[in-house]
Amino acid sequence: MCGAGSRRIHSRYVRQVADLPCAGKEVRLRVITRRFVCEVPHCRRRIFAERFGDRVVADRSRRTARLEYIVHHLGLALGGRPAASFAKRLMLRVSNDTLLRVVRRRTCGRIEPLVVAGIDDWAFRRNHRYGTIVCDLERRRIVALLPDREIATVRAWLCEHPEIRIVSRDRGGGYGEAAAKALPDAIQVADRWHLMENASAAFLEAVRRSMREIRAALGATRINPELLTCAERLQYEGYLRREQTNAAIIALVRDGVSLKEIVRRTAHSRKLVRQVSRGESTDIFRTRQSTLDAHLPFLDAQWAEGCRNSAELWRRLQVQGYQGSLRVVSEWMTRRRRAERATNQQLQKVPSARTISRLMTTARDHLSKAETITIAAIEACIPTLVEARKLVERFQAMLRQRLVADLDSWIAIASTSLIASFANGIIKDKAAVCAAITESWSNGQTEGQITKLKLVKRQMYGRAKIDLLQARLIGAA
Numbered sequence: 001m002c003g004a005g006s007r008r009i010h011s012r013y014v015r016q017v018a019d020l021p022c023a024g025k026e027v028r029l030r031v032i033t034r035r036f037v038c039e040v041p042h043c044r045r046r047i048f049a050e051r052f053g054d055r056v057v058a059d060r061s062r063r064t065a066r067l068e069y070i071v072h073h074l075g076l077a078l079g080g081r082p083a084a085s086f087a088k089r090l091m092l093r094v095s096n097d098t099l100l101r102v103v104r105r106r107t108c109g110r111i112e113p114l115v116v117a118g119i120d121d122w123a124f125r126r127n128h129r130y131g132t133i134v135c136d137l138e139r140r141r142i143v144a145l146l147p148d149r150e151i152a153t154v155r156a157w158l159c160e161h162p163e164i165r166i167v168s169r170d171r172g173g174g175y176g177e178a179a180a181k182a183l184p185d186a187i188q189v190a191d192r193w194h195l196m197e198n199a200s201a202a203f204l205e206a207v208r209r210s211m212r213e214i215r216a217a218l219g220a221t222r223i224n225p226e227l228l229t230c231a232e233r234l235q236y237e238g239y240l241r242r243e244q245t246n247a248a249i250i251a252l253v254r255d256g257v258s259l260k261e262i263v264r265r266t267a268h269s270r271k272l273v274r275q276v277s278r279g280e281s282t283d284i285f286r287t288r289q290s291t292l293d294a295h296l297p298f299l300d301a302q303w304a305e306g307c308r309n310s311a312e313l314w315r316r317l318q319v320q321g322y323q324g325s326l327r328v329v330s331e332w333m334t335r336r337r338r339a340e341r342a343t344n345q346q347l348q349k350v351p352s353a354r355t356i357s358r359l360m361t362t363a364r365d366h367l368s369k370a371e372t373i374t375i376a377a378i379e380a381c382i383p384t385l386v387e388a389r390k391l392v393e394r395f396q397a398m399l400r401q402r403l404v405a406d407l408d409s410w411i412a413i414a415s416t417s418l419i420a421s422f423a424n425g426i427i428k429d430k431a432a433v434c435a436a437i438t439e440s441w442s443n444g445q446t447e448g449q450i451t452k453l454k455l456v457k458r459q460m461y462g463r464a465k466i467d468l469l470q471a472r473l474i475g476a477a
């Protein structure tokens with residue numbers, strides 16, 4: 001303690017230290033340790049033992065430093081129990097508890113300052129419990145795991161790190177608010193991937209809202225129940241019931257009856273009544289998609305050639321790569337015959353909103369002939385939908401090409417279009433969206449770290465406490 005040297009030996013004792021195995025045998029070192037007497041008069045430590053340096057054997061350690069290093073990394077890579085059984089094969093005698101203890105103990109606090117932070121949430125258990133992950137985007141490392149995603153928790157953590165200059169976060173409001181309160185001077189960056197995703201989702205929503213017009217455009221507004229499959233007929237009846245309900249509610253609204261009274265009279269939920277009265281009910285009926293859909297042109301052609309034998313048709317379809325059963329084909333044939341008798345026109349299928357949205361955007365260059373006709377009909381009749389698509393494309397181009405100057409004019413047009421609610425979201429979060437266009441930081445690598453986190457979490461069969469999870473993830477970096 002005083003730093004003076006001493007040559008006066010007091011006694012010796014033997015320490016047992018485990019070392020790496022050698023030639024298939026466990027190795028145990030018997031280290032004879034000397035105790036010395038301190039001769040400085042006022043020193044508080046009268047007797048002291050010699051040290052061997054942390055790089056050989058740490059003080060009070062039962063293992064040499066090189067063994068401890070391997071034990072630590074086994075624990076990081078495999079967790080407690082699997083690492084213990086693997087260690088046994090390597091002839092290292094450590095228990096699972098020891099492994100985890102070493103992992104926990106050796107997690108060192110970070111030294112470098114955190115300047116660019118990426119924040120996202122991750123699921124302990126999906127839809128049940130979520131935590132927060134904070135990454136150092138400059139060094140590509142996990143910095144901390146927080147036990148939940150509450151604003152207060154994140155805010156408190158951020159307050160302890162005033163050195164953060166840039167916060168990259170997803171588009172949910174929570175992290176933005178926490179960052180704004182804790183670090184008012186930091187730049188917030190909305191995540192580009194989420195922005196892209198939200199833009200696509202906004203277009204899908206626009207298609208959903210336009211489904212009535214789309215049906216009208218495709219001339220499939222009248223449904224002949226005769227031509228539906230059994231399952232479709234059940235759904236169609238439900239659809240008719242819902243339409244009846246909606247008509248009744250709308251009639252009451254028109255008569256000026258209050259919402260509360262309508263709820264009482266019709267015995268429908270308040271939510272439903274409110275939706276219908278605001279015209280938000282976007283219920284449409286469409287026929288189901290079946291395994292035959294892709295082969296309909298071929299079937300039509302065969303039918304036109306005069307093939308009326310369903311078994312024969314099924315065999316020809318199988319050559320074309322069809323994997324469904326004969327029953328599906330013969331049911332199609334029955335309906336086809338009925339259709340011939342009924343209207344002499346083929347069964348018209350309206351694709352789902354999701355399919356239409358895909359056909360109008362990403363798959364636009366690879367449409368089949370039938371799809372091209374469908375999409376052309378939709379585009380000709382519903383110009384607002386085409387406008388919405390152009391706006392979404394322009395927004396995504398803006399993100400890709402870093403055209404921040406375009407944002408204001410884009411917002412001006414978009415806020416009156418079919419994707420107005422998306423545009424309003426952008427207005428509310430405008431600073432962060434601008435930063436997403438100009439800054440190079442993105443949360444992409446945070447998503448990657450979450451993948452790693454999930455792997456480690458599952459290795460421990462979901463029993464890991466957050467401190468151990470954190471120790472394993474940060475220690476491994």
Ligand SMILES: [Zn+2]
Pocket residue numbers: 001002003004038039040043044045
């Ligand atoms: Zn001393």
